[in-house]
Amino acid sequence: MTREDAAALDEHDPLAPLAEEFHHPLDPAGRRAIYLCGHSLGLQPRAATACVEQELAAWRDRGVLGHHEGTRPWIRYHERFAGPLADLCGAMPTEVVAMNSLTVNLHLMLVSFFRPTPTRNRILIEQPAFPSDRYAVASQLAFHGLETQAHLVEVAPRPGEGCLRTEDLVAAIERNRERLALVLLPGVQYLTGQCLEVAPIVAAAHAAGARIGLDLAHAIGNTPLRLHDWNVDFAVWCSYKYLNGGPGAIGGCFVHERHAHRVDLPRFAGWWGHDPETRFAMPAKFVPIPGAQGWQLSNPPVLAAAPLLASLELFQRAGFQRLREKSLALTAFLRRSLDDTLPLERFEILTPREPAAHGCQISLRLRSGGRRAFERLLTAGVVADWREPDVLRLAPTPAYNSFRDVRQAVIALADAVRS
Numbered sequence: 322m323t324r325e326d327a328a329a330l331d332e333h334d335p336l337a338p339l340a341e342e343f344h345h346p347l348d349p350a351g352r353r354a355i356y357l358c359g360h361s362l363g364l365q366p367r368a369a370t371a372c373v374e375q376e377l378a379a380w381r382d383r384g385v386l387g388h389h390e391g392t393r394p395w396i397r398y399h400e401r402f403a404g405p406l407a408d409l410c411g412a413m414p415t416e417v418v419a420m421n422s423l424t425v426n427l428h429l430m431l432v433s434f435f436r437p438t439p440t441r442n443r444i445l446i447e448q449p450a451f452p453s454d455r456y457a458v459a460s461q462l463a464f465h466g467l468e469t470q471a472h473l474v475e476v477a478p479r480p481g482e483g484c485l486r487t488e489d490l491v492a493a494i495e496r497n498r499e500r501l502a503l504v505l506l507p508g509v510q511y512l513t514g515q516c517l518e519v520a521p522i523v524a525a526a527h528a529a530g531a532r533i534g535l536d537l538a539h540a541i542g543n544t545p546l547r548l549h550d551w552n553v554d555f556a557v558w559c560s561y562k563y564l565n566g567g568p569g570a571i572g573g574c575f576v577h578e579r580h581a582h583r584v585d586l587p588r589f590a591g592w593w594g595h596d597p598e599t600r601f602a603m604p605a606k607f608v609p610i611p612g613a614q615g616w617q618l619s620n621p622p623v624l625a626a627a628p629l630l631a632s633l634e635l636f637q638r639a640g641f642q643r644l645r646e647k648s649l650a651l652t653a654f655l656r657r658s659l660d661d662t663l664p665l666e667r668f669e670i671l672t673p674r675e676p677a678a679h680g681c682q683i684s685l686r687l688r689s690g691g692r693r694a695f696e697r698l699l700t701a702g703v704v705a706d707w708r709e710p711d712v713l714r715l716a717p718t719p720a721y722n723s724f725r726d727v728r729q730a731v732i733a734l735a736d737a738v739r740s
């Protein structure tokens with residue numbers, strides 16, 4: 322892949338100007354770094370400053386009246402996210418809500434959707450699951466007096482393979498069909514970048530009498546989602562990865578419309594989930610808002626949510642379909658460049674090759690000296706991510722990365738593994 326190949330691809334990229342809507346960190350030499358870390362923390366949209374300053378000004382100038390006055394009254398601030406998030410999720414606006422953080426939302430969903438009985442009390446997850454998710458399900462099992470050892474079913478890739486097979490997940494669900502209460506899986510697996518085939522897994526879970534939830538931390542804003550049609554019971558996500566919402570940004574939650582009016586579902590309630598018509602009458606009895614908003618606890622952290630508005634506006638402007646097309650072109654270019662440039666005996670690509678089975682992220686297993694290579698990359702101005710013991714994760718992100726970025730990163734990586 323020559324410099325000219327990359328330049329030609331950038332020239333024909335209709336989304337190339339979008340990169341200028343973001344702030345880019347500088348490398349140790351003071352040049353714009355090549356940032357391939359959108360799977361950990363997305364870059365800051367330039368418009369984020371104005372969105373935050375507007376709310377600081379509203380607070381400064383109006384005090385409590387900001388709840389009802391100004392450009393974006395806080396009382397309904399969270400509702401601004403529902404439309405754009407629903408578009409990204411393949412959901413109806415009433416099925417999604419921006420609130421809390423991912424792990425908090427996961428616990429709230431498990432309270433409602435993990436209802437173990439003496440015979441049906443197992444949870445199925447993938448291995449290795451993201452630690453926070455595993456802690457969350459293990460602590461929920463313990464909360465119900467259930468031992469992790471006996472009640473957590475973990476499905477790993479086959480020996481010698483890096484990714485999960487749909488048939489293995491389905492078979493594990495069927496093997497546990499009498500005992501399974503809940504399936505919790507990622508939309509995109511954080512370590513390998515594998516995008517799971519959701520529909521057949523949902524069908525298997527429901528046929529077994531279990532509920533199913535998705536962790537979309539690495540999927541939202543990255544891969545196409547059809548949560549409503551896939552019929553998943555719930556989903557949770559954070560907004561600081563591909564959604565560029567900023568560190569610790571407000572997370573989100575999907576609850577399928579089938580459960581919108583289930584007032585019988587136990588939940589941990591708070592006043593923001595209560596019917597807004599009577600919220601300030603402060604009645605003793607909790608009347609949940611139908612849909613995902615009914616799981617809200619508190620009034621939203623407006624200052625921590627404001628940057629997400631700026632980012633979602635960019636998603637809407639660019640169009641997710643176009644972003645996805647560019648993303649597939651970037652990852653294909655990355656694979657070809659790696660194959661051309663890196664000594665084959667030094668690495669293996671963990672991420673599946675088929676377009677439907679991955680998003681922005683390509684995970685490499687480096688056979689030796691990986692950590693040193695990763696550190697050299699950073700010095701050379703390429704921000705990637707290292708997972709012990711041997712995985713380098715590179716995520717060219719269509720909103721702010723170019724084909725040139727990808728080429729430069731691969732050249733720097735080849736230098737780093739050779740030296």
Ligand SMILES: *Cc1c(COP(=O)(O)O)cnc(C)c1O
Binds near residue numbers: 424454559
């Ligand atoms: C990033 C990530 C999290 C982060 O959880 P927070 O509650 O936002 O800190 C959780 N689970 C997965 C799978 C992740 O990738």
